[in-house]
Amino acid sequence: MKRSVTLNVNGTSRTGQAEPRTLLCDFLRDTLRLTGTHVGCEHGICGACTIHINGQAARSCLMLAVQADGADITTVEGLADGETLHKLQSLFAKHRALQCGFCTPGMLMTAIDLVHHRPNLDEDGIRSGMAAVLCRCTGYEGIIHAIAEYASTLPEPKATESGR
Numbered sequence: 001m002k003r004s005v006t007l008n009v010n011g012t013s014r015t016g017q018a019e020p021r022t023l024l025c026d027f028l029r030d031t032l033r034l035t036g037t038h039v040g041c042e043h044g045i046c047g048a049c050t051i052h053i054n055g056q057a058a059r060s061c062l063m064l065a066v067q068a069d070g071a072d073i074t075t076v077e078g079l080a081d082g083e084t085l086h087k088l089q090s091l092f093a094k095h096r097a098l099q100c101g102f103c104t105p106g107m108l109m110t111a112i113d114l115v116h117h118r119p120n121l122d123e124d125g126i127r128s129g130m131a132a133v134l135c136r137c138t139g140y141e142g143i144i145h146a147i148a149e150y151a152s153t154l155p156e157p158k159a160t161e162s163g164r
Helices: 024-031 087-094 104-117 123-130 140-153
Strands: 003-009 012-018 050-053 056-059 072-074
Touching: 012 024, 050 104, 056 104, 087 104, 087 140, 104 123, 104 140, 123 140
Parallel strands: 003 072
Antiparallel strands: 003 012, 050 056, 050 072
């Protein structure tokens, strides 16, 4: 029996019907027609289906659509501002970080989460954080360079009251 699922996706409230066993990635792709989220392994290993749920990167193949009911979701389609690409999307193009493109949505969503939650990353930290998304093409070096440049464009984090 299908249930109604309402999500705030890329700033817009979207509602659809889902079987209780429907994966969030399939709901996004098949019901809401947001096909930028790619489905690879369906086991949470490859990272192609990474989206942001309530401000945190998450594998959409590891969550049921009904579990996400009421959540704020950002997919790769929500990164650009109209025709203006997100800064990291532009840097992927600049650094030729695009090969087949299958991993690209997951790479973008993971990288944005990584640099915003772990400021002051060096290249080793970027490589470690991005190991969560598999890329089988030759664009990996470009991906790392694009993320490093993106991280360098962000403002320095403000110190907390405790000085950390």
